[in-house]
Each structure stands twice: as C-alpha cells, then as structure tokens.
Amino acid sequence: MIRQETANLNGGKRAELSTRRIHGSSEMADAIRRHAWEGTALGAIQDWSAELVVAVNLMLGSKLISCLIWGPERVLLYNDLYKHLLGTKPASMGEPFLDVWDEIRDQAAGIIGEPWKTGEANIFERVPFRILLNGELVERICTLSNNPVWGDTPEGPRILGLYQSIIDYTDAELVERKLRESEAQLSAIYDSGAVAAALIDAKTFRYLRVNSKLAEMLNQSIETVTGTSVFDLAADVKALRNQLESVARGEALIGVSAEGELANSPGVHRHWHSNYVPVRSEDGEVTGIAAASIETTQQKKAEAALIQNEKLAAVGRLAASIAHEINNPLESVTNLLYLAKTTEEKSEIAEYLDTAEIELRRASAITSQTLRFYKQSTNPVAMTGEALFKSVLSVYQGRLMNSNVAVQERMRAQKTVEVFDGEIRQVLNNLVGNAIDALLPNGGRLLLRSREGTDWSSGDKGVIFTVADTGSGMPSHVLEKVFEPFYTTKGLGGTGLGLWLSKEIMDRHRGRIRVRSSQTPGSSGTVFAVFLPFEAATR
Structure with missing residues (x-):
C-alpha cells in the first residue's frame, strides 16, 4: 500500500516534470509528454539532457516540417507538420529513424550520414522520394536541411543528434511539371x-x-x-x-x-x-x-490571274456582238465605195464618200468605246450612274436590237461617284449580260435604275444601281452560291468568275452587291442592287 502510494506520487512528479520540460499544447507535444520513454534508449523525460530538451522544444515550435534524430540509435521525434509525411504508418514516435523510413532506407541513410560523420550541416534541394503513404508508394519532392546538435560529454564535445527541417514542394513541383509540359506542348x-x-x-x-x-x-x-x-x-x-x-x-x-x-x-x-x-x-x-x-501573297497573285482570265473571257463573250456592230458600218462603207467608183457625177461621189465617212466614224466610236470599257484607270474618276450604264449598253446594242428585250431606264442619281470606272463598268457589264442571258430567247424587260441612297449597315451615302430582269428567276440553292468562284449555271459557256469578281470589286470600292430572285409564275425575275459610296475608290 505504501509502495503503491509512493509509486503514484513519483509518477505524478514525473508527469509534472515532463509537463514543465516539454512546452506547448500541440498534438505532438502532448504525445511526447505521454510517451513511455523509459522503455527507449532516450530514457525518461526528466533524465533527458538539456540539449535534447532545448532541441525538442525548438522543433515543436517550428513553423516548418521538423524532426529530431537523436542518439546512437537514431531515435525519431517530430512535430505536428511532420505527420502528413507519415500518413498511416504505425506509431513512429521514439522508433529508429531508418526503421520508420524502411522503404527509402538507403536514400535516408545517405542524407543523414554525412552530418553525423563531419559535424557539418547539409542541404538537399528538391529531392524526389518514393515513400509509403497511406498504404501506397507515392512521390514526394522535398528540400531537407540537416543540422548537427553538439553537446559536452565526458569524452568531450560530441554530436548528440540531428535537427532536420523539411519543405515539401510536391504540389508546387507537380504544378510546375504540368506547366512545363503544357508549355512544351504549346511550344x-x-x-x-x-x-x-x-x-x-x-x-x-x-x-x-x-x-x-x-x-x-x-x-x-x-x-x-x-x-x-x-x-x-x-x-x-x-x-x-x-x-x-x-x-x-x-x-x-x-x-x-x-x-x-x-x-x-x-x-x-x-x-x-x-x-x-x-x-x-x-x-x-x-x-x-x-x-x-x-x-496571302500567292493567293492574291492567283486572284489577280483569275481576274485577268475573267476579263479575257468577258472580251471573248462580247467579241461576236462587237464584230456584228462593226461589220454593219463596214458593209455600208464597202457598198458606198463601190457606188462612188461606178458613178461619174461628182456630187453623188461626194455624197457617197461623206456617208462612208460617217459609217467609219461609227465603227471608230464602237472600237473606242470597247477600249475604254476594258482599259483600267490608274486613278479614280467621277462618273454619273447614267454615263456608266450608257457605256455598258453601247456594247450590247446589236444584241438587244433583235432580241425582243425591252430596255427601261430610269436615271435619278445626279451626283457623281469617285470610282475606278473600268472596274465598275465590268461589274455592270456582267450584271447586264447575265440579265440579257436570262431573258433569251423569249424576251422580256431589262430594267436599269440609278438613284441616290444610303447603305444603312455602314451609314455611307452614295448611288444605288439596279439591274433587274423579268426572266425565270433563280432557285434558292443557286442564290446561295452565286458569289462563289467557279460556280456557274451556263455549263461550258461560263467561267463561274463573273459575280465572284464583281463582289471582289465592290469590296475594294467599299460597296455592296445584293441579289433577290423569284420563280413565282407571273412575277418571276432577278434583281441585283449595287451600292457605291460617293467616294468609293480608296486605293
């Protein structure tokens, strides 16, 4: 009975002494105070050396992952932050350090071995470890520093233990790896x-x-x-x-x-x-x-080649009409010259020659108009809607004469537009030519209009040209593709570049080209509307 009371008294004193020697209220501070150190190489807390007590309290108060590796047996003590490296390992407090880290025993021994031998601190930057964490081998990437703790012994100063601090860079390193991988992929x-x-x-x-x-x-x-x-x-x-x-x-x-x-x-x-x-x-x-x-240099060159080809194709399509227009006055000249040769009356000869001169001027006017039509201006010029339409119609007079096509003109635009006239003539020629094709062979009405107006999508003011026909109209699937290159409904007779080129020209003039078409019996036909700002040419 007396012995039991004495044991309880001594146990209470030891617990009180442990509480006084080990500071703090952290989980590991309590665990160290409660641990049965008497059964370890370190002995009871009240018997610990001052160096060990100081080192333990320093470790427990550290804001870094920290541990102590103490004595010849390399006994492990650690703070709360160290626990996340241990996971669900069996109780590690007070166990030999290398036994705790048996899965990396050789690597761990190499890290702590040198300071024990030389007494000099060392540091290992971002070392990868494959440790057993919660039953699985996982990679942790840590920076470790090992600092020897010296103490006086009867044999002189000796290394009593190592104070190890750890920074776990695993999450940051994994993020950096992913960033590097992503950057490499992006690169x-x-x-x-x-x-x-x-x-x-x-x-x-x-x-x-x-x-x-x-x-x-x-x-x-x-x-x-x-x-x-x-x-x-x-x-x-x-x-x-x-x-x-x-x-x-x-x-x-x-x-x-x-x-x-x-x-x-x-x-x-x-x-x-x-x-x-x-x-x-x-x-x-x-x-x-x-x-x-x-x-897009090569693309632009290819487009320029297509544009040139379309111009040549347009010239070819008009060649027959122009030949017909020129042939009529030339036949008249031939006949008049024959009459002049076969008559002896000077007054009649003079009259025949005057008439022949008029017919030659007519042929010259036709050729001049054709050259003007296809000659590209280097500078923009001011043109009225009426002048542009008339220059186009002059080329088609012969074709229209016997075609049963009635041309109805209404020119209300008074202001001029600044344009590259050769290009705009090309657009109107393409629209008028298509309209005439749509009206043949049965005939119908060709409506040409010009008026001043506004492009409400941009707010620009300018002239609106309208080319309409009362032909059979176009189905919706054709309407969707009329401005695509190489799309044609004329078979071998068409290049499929006319309307595409027309849209390109309008884009360069900051203009717009729109189309509506109907196949409804009694009101069929197609309407093209071209908008040109007053100062359309910007090149």
Whole structure:
C-alpha cells in the first residue's frame, strides 16, 4: 500500500516534470509528454539532457516540417507538420529513424550520414522520394536541411543528434511539371503550325517571342527577330502601325489585311491576313499583343490571274456582238465605195464618200468605246450612274436590237461617284449580260435604275444601281452560291468568275452587291442592287 502510494506520487512528479520540460499544447507535444520513454534508449523525460530538451522544444515550435534524430540509435521525434509525411504508418514516435523510413532506407541513410560523420550541416534541394503513404508508394519532392546538435560529454564535445527541417514542394513541383509540359506542348504547336505567331510588346512594339514560321516569313532567324522592333522589319507595311496601335489601346482586330514590302526584301510587294489580340496584366493593363498571321501573297497573285482570265473571257463573250456592230458600218462603207467608183457625177461621189465617212466614224466610236470599257484607270474618276450604264449598253446594242428585250431606264442619281470606272463598268457589264442571258430567247424587260441612297449597315451615302430582269428567276440553292468562284449555271459557256469578281470589286470600292430572285409564275425575275459610296475608290 505504501509502495503503491509512493509509486503514484513519483509518477505524478514525473508527469509534472515532463509537463514543465516539454512546452506547448500541440498534438505532438502532448504525445511526447505521454510517451513511455523509459522503455527507449532516450530514457525518461526528466533524465533527458538539456540539449535534447532545448532541441525538442525548438522543433515543436517550428513553423516548418521538423524532426529530431537523436542518439546512437537514431531515435525519431517530430512535430505536428511532420505527420502528413507519415500518413498511416504505425506509431513512429521514439522508433529508429531508418526503421520508420524502411522503404527509402538507403536514400535516408545517405542524407543523414554525412552530418553525423563531419559535424557539418547539409542541404538537399528538391529531392524526389518514393515513400509509403497511406498504404501506397507515392512521390514526394522535398528540400531537407540537416543540422548537427553538439553537446559536452565526458569524452568531450560530441554530436548528440540531428535537427532536420523539411519543405515539401510536391504540389508546387507537380504544378510546375504540368506547366512545363503544357508549355512544351504549346511550344510544339506554336512552332509547328502553319501560322506565323508572335508576342509583341505593347509599348515598344518589339518582338518578345516568335515562332519559326514568322522567322521564316521574315527571312530571319528567331534570335535575330526577337527583341527587334516590328517597324524596323516592316516599315513599308503602311497599315501595320495603325493596327498595332489600336490593339495596344485594347481593341482586338480579327481578320485584318496589310500589304507592303519588308526591309530585307525591297521591291517585293507582299500581302498578309492577321489576327491581333491584346494581352492584359492582372490589373487590366495591355502589356502585349498576340499576333497570328498568314501570308496571302500567292493567293492574291492567283486572284489577280483569275481576274485577268475573267476579263479575257468577258472580251471573248462580247467579241461576236462587237464584230456584228462593226461589220454593219463596214458593209455600208464597202457598198458606198463601190457606188462612188461606178458613178461619174461628182456630187453623188461626194455624197457617197461623206456617208462612208460617217459609217467609219461609227465603227471608230464602237472600237473606242470597247477600249475604254476594258482599259483600267490608274486613278479614280467621277462618273454619273447614267454615263456608266450608257457605256455598258453601247456594247450590247446589236444584241438587244433583235432580241425582243425591252430596255427601261430610269436615271435619278445626279451626283457623281469617285470610282475606278473600268472596274465598275465590268461589274455592270456582267450584271447586264447575265440579265440579257436570262431573258433569251423569249424576251422580256431589262430594267436599269440609278438613284441616290444610303447603305444603312455602314451609314455611307452614295448611288444605288439596279439591274433587274423579268426572266425565270433563280432557285434558292443557286442564290446561295452565286458569289462563289467557279460556280456557274451556263455549263461550258461560263467561267463561274463573273459575280465572284464583281463582289471582289465592290469590296475594294467599299460597296455592296445584293441579289433577290423569284420563280413565282407571273412575277418571276432577278434583281441585283449595287451600292457605291460617293467616294468609293480608296486605293
């Protein structure tokens, strides 16, 4: 009885002493105080050396993942943060360090071995470990520092233990790996794509990053282009500066075009089609410009070739009409000259020759009109709607004469439009020619109108030209494709380029071309409306 009371008293004193020596209210502080240290190599807490007590309290108060590896047996003590590395491992407090980390025993021994031998601290940066965590081997990536704890012994100063601090970078490293992988994938896409891509500084307009396609397009190396001003390489691409300055102010530009010469390829006119998007910082400031471009020079050349082919095809289609128009006055001249040769009356000869001269002037007028029709102006000219329509109708007079087609004109537009007249004649010629084709062989009405009006989609004011026919009309599936290149309903007699080219010309003049058609019996026909701003020509 007395012995039991004495044991309880001594146990209480030991618990009280443990509480006084081990500070803090953390889970591991309580676990260390409760642990049966008497059965370990460290012995009871009241018998611990001052160095061990100080080290334990320092470890428990640390804001880092920390542990102590103490004594020759390498006994493990640790703080609350260390627990997440242990997971569901069996009780590890007070166990030999290498037994706790048996799955990485050799790696762990290598990390702590050197400080025990040399007494010098070491550090291992972002070391990958394959540890047993909650029953599974998982990778943890940690930075560890090992600091020897020295103490005085009868044999002199000795290393009593190691204080180990750990920073777990696993989550950050995995995020960084994914970012690196994503960046590598994006770089591969960025560099292997057919689009020339770049990141441009929004203030200096210098290339911050370019892909190989852009460097190839500029005929420079990536290293040379990076850091160079866009305008040093493309000073003669006039629209480029305004486009980039607009994006630097926060406006995205999609599907814009530019043309000009590059500094290292003078004399070579080139075309580009680009998208520009502002890149913003966290506070919303535009810091960069993401650019994606494709060169359309070859496409433009191909389009120019198609346009030229269509012009030649149009000339071919009109050749018969023009030949007929010229043939009539020439036949009259032949007959008049024969009569002049066979008569002896000077007055009659003079009359025959005067008439022949008039017929020759008529032939000359027809040829001059035809040349004027297809000659491309280098500068825009002011034209009235009536003048444009009359120049087109003059080419078709012979064809219309015996076609049973009634032409009805109403010219109300008084103001002139600034246009490249050869191109606009080509558009109207194509529409009038198509309308006449639609009316043959049965005939009908061809309506030509001009009036002043407004394009409500843009607010521009200008002249509206109308070409309408009372033919059979077009079905909906044809209407959907009339402006597509190479689409024709005329078989071998058509190129399928006329209306496509007409739309291209109208786009260059900032105009619009629209079509309506009906196949309803009694009200069938097709109407084309062409809008031209008063100052249509911008080139």
